[in-house]
Structures are given as structure tokens and as C-alpha cells.
Amino acid sequence: MLQDQKYRSTLSGTLYSKLGIHVERCYQCGKCSAGCPAASAMDLKPSIILRMLQVENERYDREVLQSYTIWLCLSCHTCSTRCPMEIDIPRVMDVLRSESLRQNLIHPRAKDIVAFHVSFLNTIKRFGRLWEVGMIVEYKIRTRHFFQDVLLAPVLFLKGKLTVVPHKCVSIKQLFTWKKQESSL
């Protein structure tokens, strides 16, 4: 095993120090790439991502963070379930995504996926629960995909699956302050 010292500045180092995940355990059997449902659309297969992390150099780390793959991971856990070395690959992808976001290295084709996640979380932060209409409007503004699914909305509404007003729920902010007051009692 490599020294912690050598790890620190690289992505492998972050994964090891933050989560105790050893990417060097991967011996490139390729089961993750073979079973991945999104692999055909990825630019780098999951096993290649792991190999690049193992090399631990700046160029590869950057390429990994700029890859389309990290945003296409569905977190279906097929890879980690089949991994003979029990590497938690979906968790690795989570770390790579937040690092890619932090360093602003998001793949151009993944911008709408990021916009979806941001719109989703903003809705939750605002209302406490998901309100589809609010989320979709924000997503459409962020991505300019104005006409996507417009024909689906009225049908969903008729089937009672879309609500025009947000759900009644204590918003996250209130929820947390409420908890705070309670614990101070």
C-alpha cells in the first residue's frame, strides 16, 4: 500500500482519507463496466476511471473530473455489488461529482444534469418537499429546454399526478429552526 503522504493531494488521496476507499484495490477485471447500464453512453468506462485514479497524476485526475461518466452514473449499485474487491464505486462517483462541481470542471454535455440536481435541491430547500411544477420550471429556465414534455403535463394534471400549488410542509429552514428551538428548551 502506498504511503498516506503520497496520497494527499490526489483524488485517490481524498477518497482514502475521506472515506477509506482504496482505489488501488481494483485489478481491472472490468465487471463494473460490463454491468453498468449507462456504460454505452459514457466517455470513460467505470473501470477506466478507477485505473486513471490509480495512476495518481494531475492530468488524469483532471480528465476524470471533466468526464461525462461521473454525471451519467445512475447510482444503481450494480458495479459495487459485483466488484470482487468491494469498492464502493457509486460513492466514488459522488465524491468525484462534488469535486468536479467545486473546481468547475463539469463536462459541457452534463450541464443539464447538474441543472436538474440543482433545481431539485432548490425546490426541497424552498418547500421541504418536492414540488414537480416548481422544479420543472426552474430546470427549464436553467437549461432552456422549454418544449420538453409539454404535452405530458396536461395528462399528468388530469390524472391527478401534478399539483398546482406546493405541498403543505414546514420548509427545511423552518424545520431546522424548529428543531433548534426544541433542543434549547
Place this chain on the structure above:
Amino acid sequence: MKFGLYPGCSLEASSREYLESLRAIAPKLGLEFEEVKNWNCCGASSAHAIDHLFSVALPATILAQAEQQQLKDLVVPCAACYSRLAIAKIELTENAKVRNELQAKYHLSYTGTTNILTILDVLERVITPEVSKQLPKRFTKNVVCYYGCLLVRPQRITNVQRVEDPQQMEEIVKTIGAHPLPWGMKTECCGASFSITRTELVGKLCGRVLDDAVCRGAEAIIVACPMCHSNLDMRRSVIEHVTGKKYTIPVLFITQVIGFALGLTPAQLGMTRHFVSTESIVSTSV
């Protein structure tokens, strides 16, 4: 039997027939639910994708509230919510740093006493051989049970015995008269949260699921996850567009087929909310 209930956002909107059918069958099976008060979203696939601490904080808030209501067993019908809650519980138990961070930031008091259950865990307890003898109807159909991802994986969270070929749902539907068929796609991914951002990919993945189900001679696909349901049902036109084929096979929640065997009407079970007609199942079942 009394359980705590965390419905989750989907069960109040896009998959409301799942909750409606669960509430409809509950009294007939002697099930009682107490909902978690003021529940918030679990964070779904978006929170953990970009903000880890938030992805634990959201379920932690729910779990803390459940503890306050002294809910020992918490049922989470949505497979995705179940997964987020169960993963957060493990994280809170194992990772003291995260636990302390959350306590400092949000003043969450959490001790880890709540047991988190899937819908299958609950149904297998109440659908006993005795219950099956007293059913007014039998659901005598050839079906395939579709688990998708999060009811079975990650294995250390779900503790499922056979992760590539689970049998829990099969055992339940057998007791109400159905014939579950062996098939190859039961734990494959439907595309989940890419329903909006990568609809074509969802169409491709769901097409494989439908192809295999139809080819085995299934008359219905049984699911226990709102995302699997909406991708296979609501996105049917996209699937047909991507594969260039037509599919008529209906997708039913496990609570709906049980409700059917209990003699409830399609309207009571929310089947009118489906995009794909369930007429073939409704009209010919005895």
C-alpha cells in the same frame, strides 16, 4: 400490526396510486399506519449526487422525527426513499464525524432506534397462507416481479439473500394466486432519475425490461418502486419511440395486485391513473 409510515414525495404526486392502494388494503390486512409528522423530502438521487452532508441531513431529520413519535418500525414504500433512509442510518451509526457535524449544525437528536422496512418486508409478514385462503379473488396471472435497483442493492443496506435473483416479491404474489415467471431483468436499472434529463436512455433501458417481460409471456409487471413504475408506465410512449415497438403490458404496484385479490375495485386502487391500460388484467381476473 402498527407501523410508522414515511410516504415520500412521489407517493403524493406522480405515484399517488401506490399510496392510495396501500391505504386501501391496509384495514383488510390488519395494518395500521402512523405517518411521520411534517416529513420532508429524503433528497432522492440529487442530494447525494452533489452534496453529501445534505444527503444525510435530510433523512436524519425524518428519522429524528420518527424517533420522537416513537415509531419503532418505519415503512418506506418508495424504494429510493428507503435506500436513502437506510444508507443515512448506517452513516449516522458508523460515522461519528458526520453525526457530530449534523448535531452541531442542525441540532438533530438521533439515536438510531427506528427500524427501516421496505413494503415487501411488511407485506410478507401479513400475507400469510391463512390470509391467502380467505381471499375473495385470486390473481391468477403470469407475472414478472421487477425489483429494480434499490430494493436489493447495496446488499449491505438491504440484506437481501440473493442479490441477483431475489425471491421476496415472488413469494408474496404466489400466495395471492399469481404465477411469477423467471426472467433476466428483475434487478436491472430502469434509468431512474434520468427520466427528465436523459429520457432516451430511460427509453432504452426500459425497452429491455419490457422486451424480456413480454418474451417470457408475462401478462403484467409487478413493481414496488415509484420510479420503476413511472418510467415503465408514464414513459411508455418514449420507450416505444426508442425501440420502435408497441407494448401493451401493464405495470402494477404490488399493493394494487394484492388489493385486487382482496376484492377492491380498480378505481379504489388508483388504476385509472395509469398511462398504460390495465383493462386486460381487470376484465379477465377471477
